[in-house]
Amino acid sequence: MAGQDYVPLYLAGTQASCIAGAAITQGQLVVITGGTLVGGGVNPTVVPTSAATSAQVGVAAASAASGAPVSVYFGGVHLLAAAGAINAGDPVVAAANGAVADLGDGTTYDQVIGHAWSAAANGQVAVRLGEF
Known part of the structure; x- marks a missing residue:
């Protein structure tokens, strides 16, 4: 490995x-x-x-x-690259280049991969995976 x-x-x-x-x-x-x-x-x-x-x-x-x-x-809980604005508590979805984005238009709740534990800052956000 x-x-x-x-x-x-x-x-x-x-x-x-x-x-x-x-x-x-x-x-x-x-x-x-x-x-x-x-x-x-x-x-x-x-x-x-x-x-x-x-x-x-x-x-x-x-x-x-x-x-x-x-x-x-x-x-x-992981520190991930943020694609755009994300607020603490927001549901997030996968985005380009292995980043995450706020659940927005064009995405559905079955695509939520977790929730933000922080607001996005300096291109990064803390996310709890698999918490729905």
Whole structure:
């Protein structure tokens, strides 16, 4: 497994070994795009998010090249890149480049991946994943 450079603010969830389906930067929001059953387990394939999605998302613990293993946190509170204005308490959705955005026009509640625990400042926001 690749080295670990990113640590969440709080952790309540699962950390899983995945396979990078594209280049991933530590701390990016990633989405599961596939998976392979391996000896009674599964190796999910993940890529950085590109838009709102109802698919399972997590946060990359380390940077990884495409095809390399990468540890991903599913759940917990994370400091993520913010795409636009977000207020504390707002529901958030996945956005381009592994960031998050405020739930807005064109997105639906089934695409909410968590809630902001802070207002966005300096391009970052604290988000609790999986809290609906």
